[in-house]
Amino acid sequence: MFSKTLHGVRVPHRKNTAGAAPERMPVPAIVTIPMSMHIGAPAKPVVNAGDEVSVGQLIAEAGGFVSSPIYSGVSGKVKKLDNMLMSGGQFVPAVTIETDGKQTLFEGIAAPRVTNLEEFIDAVRKSGVVGLGGAGFPTAVKLSVKDLSKIEAVIINGAECEPYITSDTRTMLDDADLVWEGIELLKEYLQVKRIIIGIEDNKPQCVSAFRKRCKAGDGVEVRALPALYPQGGEKVLIYNTIGRVVPEGKLPIDAGAIVINCTTLAAVAKYIKTGMPLVEKCVTVDGSAVKNPKNVIAPIGTPVKELFEFCGGFKTEPKKVLYGGPMMGLAVPDLDAPVLKNTNAVLAFDEKDAVLPTETNCIKCGRCVAHCPFNLAPADIETAFRLKKPEDLEALKVNLCMECGCCAYVCPANRPLVQVNKLAKVMLRDYQSAQKAAAEMLKAKKAKEEENK
Amino acid sequence: MSNFTVAVSPHIKDKENTASIMRDVLIALCPALIASTIIFGARALLVTAICVAFAVGGEWVFDKIVKKPSTIGDLSAVVTGVLLAYNLPVGIPLWQAAFGSLVAIIVVKQLFGGLGQNFANPAITARVVMLLAFSSTMTAWVIPSTPGFLYEAAARFSNAVSGASDAVSSATPLVILKGEVSGTLPPILNMLLGFRGGCLGETSAIALILGGAYLLFRRVISWHTPVAFIGTVFLFTLLVKGDVNYSVYQVLSGGLLLGALFMATDYSTTPSTDWGRIIFGVGCGLITVLIRVWGNYPEGVSFSILLMNILTPYISKATRKKPLGGVKA
Numbered sequence: 001m002f003s004k005t006l007h008g009v010r011v012p013h014r015k016n017t018a019g020a021a022p023e024r025m026p027v028p029a030i031v032t033i034p035m036s037m038h039i040g041a042p043a044k045p046v047v048n049a050g051d052e053v054s055v056g057q058l059i060a061e062a063g064g065f066v067s068s069p070i071y072s073g074v075s076g077k078v079k080k081l082d083n084m085l086m087s088g089g090q091f092v093p094a095v096t097i098e099t100d101g102k103q104t105l106f107e108g109i110a111a112p113r114v115t116n117l118e119e120f121i122d123a124v125r126k127s128g129v130v131g132l133g134g135a136g137f138p139t140a141v142k143l144s145v146k147d148l149s150k151i152e153a154v155i156i157n158g159a160e161c162e163p164y165i166t167s168d169t170r171t172m173l174d175d176a177d178l179v180w181e182g183i184e185l186l187k188e189y190l191q192v193k194r195i196i197i198g199i200e201d202n203k204p205q206c207v208s209a210f211r212k213r214c215k216a217g218d219g220v221e222v223r224a225l226p227a228l229y230p231q232g233g234e235k236v237l238i239y240n241t242i243g244r245v246v247p248e249g250k251l252p253i254d255a256g257a258i259v260i261n262c263t264t265l266a267a268v269a270k271y272i273k274t275g276m277p278l279v280e281k282c283v284t285v286d287g288s289a290v291k292n293p294k295n296v297i298a299p300i301g302t303p304v305k306e307l308f309e310f311c312g313g314f315k316t317e318p319k320k321v322l323y324g325g326p327m328m329g330l331a332v333p334d335l336d337a338p339v340l341k342n343t344n345a346v347l348a349f350d351e352k353d354a355v356l357p358t359e360t361n362c363i364k365c366g367r368c369v370a371h372c373p374f375n376l377a378p379a380d381i382e383t384a385f386r387l388k389k390p391e392d393l394e395a396l397k398v399n400l401c402m403e404c405g406c407c408a409y410v411c412p413a414n415r416p417l418v419q420v421n422k423l424a425k426v427m428l429r430d431y432q433s434a435q436k437a438a439a440e441m442l443k444a445k446k447a448k449e450e451e452n453k
Numbered sequence: 454m455s456n457f458t459v460a461v462s463p464h465i466k467d468k469e470n471t472a473s474i475m476r477d478v479l480i481a482l483c484p485a486l487i488a489s490t491i492i493f494g495a496r497a498l499l500v501t502a503i504c505v506a507f508a509v510g511g512e513w514v515f516d517k518i519v520k521k522p523s524t525i526g527d528l529s530a531v532v533t534g535v536l537l538a539y540n541l542p543v544g545i546p547l548w549q550a551a552f553g554s555l556v557a558i559i560v561v562k563q564l565f566g567g568l569g570q571n572f573a574n575p576a577i578t579a580r581v582v583m584l585l586a587f588s589s590t591m592t593a594w595v596i597p598s599t600p601g602f603l604y605e606a607a608a609r610f611s612n613a614v615s616g617a618s619d620a621v622s623s624a625t626p627l628v629i630l631k632g633e634v635s636g637t638l639p640p641i642l643n644m645l646l647g648f649r650g651g652c653l654g655e656t657s658a659i660a661l662i663l664g665g666a667y668l669l670f671r672r673v674i675s676w677h678t679p680v681a682f683i684g685t686v687f688l689f690t691l692l693v694k695g696d697v698n699y700s701v702y703q704v705l706s707g708g709l710l711l712g713a714l715f716m717a718t719d720y721s722t723t724p725s726t727d728w729g730r731i732i733f734g735v736g737c738g739l740i741t742v743l744i745r746v747w748g749n750y751p752e753g754v755s756f757s758i759l760l761m762n763i764l765t766p767y768i769s770k771a772t773r774k775k776p777l778g779g780v781k782a
Contacts, residue, residue, distance in 0.1 A: 006777070011465065163465065235778070248780040320458045331459040353465075354458045360471055360527060361569040366725025375774035379725070397776040405463030412469045413569070419461040 005240050006373040008228040009406045011327060013202050014163045014286075022170050022282045022295040025310040027099050031074050031301030033059065034084055036092040037341040038130040039137045040066030045095055051078045056106040056276055059095050062125065068138045068341075069128045072097060073279030073299030075104040087323065087330045087337060097301070111275040117148075120189040120272075127271035128278040128341070133157055133168070133232065133261035134324055136342040139268060142260070143190065145253055152256035153242050154192045156183065156265060158199040158206060159225060159232030162325025165345040167282045170295050171263040172199070172206040178273070180213055182265035183220060185272060190258075195220045196241050197262070202227040229327060230404040234259045236373050248400060263344070281339055285311045287347035289318040298339050304346045305335035319354035322347045327405045357414035368407035368417060374400050378407035378417040385424040390431030398424045471568070475528035477673045481664035482535050482715065488647050488657035493543040493595065497653045501538040503547050507554035508534030515563045529568045533557050536576035539654020539711055540755070541583070542594055549587050553579040573762045574722045577712075577755045584755075594625050594650040625650040626706040627751040630699070644705040655708040665714035674718040677730035678737075682713040685738025693746055709741065712754035722762040729765075729772035736761045 036042040041063035047053060053072045060070040076099035084094040112123040125140035145151060156179070160168040172179065186192050199207050201224040210222045223241055225231050235246045237259055244255035252259055267278050279300055286293035291312030298307055304321065308314060322329035323343055339346070368378035377396060384392035398421055407417040489497040512530040516523045524530075537557050541550055557579035565571040584591045626649055629636045639649045647657025655661075668674045683704055690700040703709070717723060717737050724733050737757040744753025761768075 009467070239777070245778045247778050248776075250778075318457070320460075320464065322464060326462070326464040328462050329464060330462070331457065331464070333457055333459055349464070356458065356460055357466055357470075360524075361567055363471055363474075363529075363569040363720045364725050365474070365720040369725055369774065370727075374777040376776050377773055380773070397779045400776050400779060403462070409463050409465065410467055410469070412471050412474055414466065414470065416461065418463065422461065 004243075005226070005228070006236050007371050007375075007406070008230055008236070008373055008404075009371050009409050010227070011161075011163050011229045011409065013227065015166050015169065015202065016164070016293050017284050017286055017295050018166045018169050018203070020166070020170075020293070020295050021174060022167075022297045023310075024297045025302070025307065027074055027101050027103060027299065028302045028306045030079070030096060030098055030303070031072075031299055032084060032094050032096045032303065032336075032338045033070060033072070033301035034086060034092045034094040034338065034340065035060055035063075035070065036086070036090075037070070037136060037300070038068045039135065040064060040068070040141075042092055043067060043070045045081055045093060047078050047081075047095060049078050049080050052076075053078060053097060054104040054106040056109045056279060059097075062138075066138055066141050068130050068140075069126065069277075070095075070300075070341075071128050071277040071279050072106075073301065074099040075102050076100045087332050109275045111273060112271070114185075114189075114272055117189045120185065123272050124268050126277065127268055129264055129267045129271065130278075130341050131261060132264040132267060132281075132342055132344065134328065134342055134344065135234075136340075139260070139264055142258065145190070145258070148191050150253055150256060151190060151192055151258055153194040153196055153258075154186055154190070155237055155241055155257055155259045156195065156197040156262050157232055157234075157237055157259050158197055158203070158210075158262040159237060160203070161200055161227070161229045161232040162327050162329075162345075164286045164347055165284045165325050167284050167295060167344045168261065168263050169203055169206060170282055171266050172203070173209060175263075175266045175270075176209050176213070178266035178269045179210075179262050181273060182269035185269060186260075186265075187219065193219050197222045198225050198231075198237050198241050199223070200225050200227040200231050230373060230402070230406065233373065233402055233404055235402070248397070278341060281341065281343055283307060283339055283343055284345040285347075286345065287318075287322075287349045288353050289314045289316050289348040289350040291315045300339055300341055302339045303336050304332070304339065307339070307346055308335070308348060314348060316350040318348035319351045320349045322349075327409065328403065359415060360413045362413050362415055365412060367410040367412065368415075371406040371410050373404065373406065374402070376401055376407075378421065379415075381424055382415060382417060382420045385420050385427065388427070390427050393424050393428045394432070398428055401425065471527045471529070474673055475532050477668065477671050478532050478715070479528065479535065481667045481673075482532075482539070482654075484660035484663045485539065485654045485657055485711070486535070488660035489539070489543075489653045492647050492656060493653050497538075497543050500541060500543060500545060500547070500550050500653060501535055503550045504538035504541075504554045505531050505534035507551040508537070508558045511555045511558040512563060515559055519563075521567075524567055527568060530558055533562070533575045535654075536711075536715060537579050539715075540576060540580040540652050540708060542591065542651075543653040544593055544595055545587075545590055549583060549590060553583045556582050569721045571721055572765065573759055574716055574719050577716055577758050577762075580755050581759060625751065626702060627745065630702055630706060631745070631751050638702060641701070641705075644702065649706075651706075652708060652711075655711040658705050658710055661710040661714055665710070668714070668718070674714070675727065675730060677727050678717045678723065678734040679713040681731045681734025682717055682737045682741075683709065683734075685735045686741055689738060689742040690746070693742070703742075703745065707745070707752045708754040712758055713737070716754075717758050717761070722765060724765055724769040724772060726769060726772040726774060729768045732768050732772065733761050733765065736764065 043060035044063050045060045047059045054075040057072050059072050062069045076097050079096045079098045083091040129139045131137040207224045214220045238257045246255045294311050401421045508530045557575035561575040561578045562571045645658045687700045690703040740757035741753040
């Protein structure tokens, strides 16, 4: 009731692959790279069918300010440009490349010149890096802060609170140098005085690795946070580290903070150091149906099928396959789904783990309310949604829901609370835009009446 | 091409479900059942069995009639049956116990849409109905005699089988506290162990507290309602009489512990927020004392919970937490 950290749930960790250094998988025969692996406008392809491409070569340029360029992670020939169905249900253009297995490096790869903020942001934009923790928000946009004095702290997100996933853990262990270089870049170009590395305390090796690097007075601190899901949620992390609340409709920067995932930062640092943009990902391959769970480095666009094959295939028939962790991950309909920029894990579960729980009556136990990090009332939201009362949804602030899944995780009646919240958000948006349109019509009508007088 | 299950996240779930929660409640009710059998004899078991059988049977038949999938697997009907039995005197005619169970399940619960939809606690409402319908048998208390109880228990067990009873009718501590009849209050040890007059499951404070502690430990219930309810009764009676001893007896008498730990913590019919639970508990405590001290009935726990059940939706709404970062629309 009086706690200073936000609520959450204790989920099983299942970090089976935490000790598994990433292995580079053989180049797949074909990669399919969708043009929308980020929030914002889809990227525009700059290659045509039949073109030869090499590793690190630009294949699509950013489609707007909030967008991100895309580079090839393989060398080979562009087979086709067409539309593919994404797991989200939308069709997006995609570039399919037939690989030649040579992995020829693009000759234009060179470390960018970065001497000031403008060049730094430009380099981040060109790196093709987006939020790799899962959200896929273009990093350059996040770092384009108009007034640098607003940044009180940059929080490096190494919480990795989802079960199974260990790709950030591996970044922090294997690429700590890159993360640290990224921190130096932020300090230099964004003039950040305070940097907090937030890591869940179930990764003590990561905590101590960074603590060793911190020196008194360098403005970098490591915070071992309790392993309480969703510790890695942006707003949760901000609250639990600097005690600030991001107001409704505002951005973290309005609370004085920027949160950047550790792997995202490492990818930025890598580009600025070597000129190699984001073309491959370390992906945790795990789940009850996978024979040898591993961390795998795969070119973006690799069909997940090949990742599973690289991990010895399936020990039992998979019944549910996810992008990302089991709390917020997206179920994919088939194994052709490609590795995306923001894919940090692919999980395959056997029949037992794929069984959908049976819904029963809400018993009003209040567990969903007690565990919601944002103090929302999921049970009331469900009632309002089923009664089709968008005005109630507005008062209940369903729009603040980050869909972390704590409510549904603890619900003893197995109510589909996240699903309802997603739909309720749509209902609320529709209602609000209709309200707005009606208000404008009324205004126009009144203005016309005034005119006629 | 493939037959993967696609569903909205989360894809994992903790182990708790409605049935497991109800199972925990039943486990927590066990000590009181054992105590009751020792105190009042095997008939306590029989009454409980009848209530459970009719509650579960009633729900099953109702589901059949309205062509809904059977919900008896969630064990909530078992809990209702046990709780109703605990609120009955051990000598209640079995047909009345059966009738009460059907009222609880069918009228109070199923007709409102089943588990979670009822606004009033089924066991409590049924008890109140029975109190009005069968006033004499519902207040025919038997007072168990004091230790040597294992011997007594054995004797009672055989008596119960043969249908005889060696227990004598007597007033409950509450009636004595009220001063309506003269009598001596049982010693405090008897109050704790449960050797006093009262409903069959409400007398043993130790057994009930043990069960309540288990529910708290398992996080099935929170401390808010019981602490607020019992605390209010203690403080209010202290304020009225200024006698700690009197207040202690008030807390240990009647159905207060049973009500505060097991009935005022029912999910469906009580608020789901921490502050709401405190308000609910305080309200129950106030009404209980008002009835016990100034009302016509010696006991007010059932009425207080029932009255507060009605206020629950309003309390829940008023105590809803403020969304983090939410801006007033």
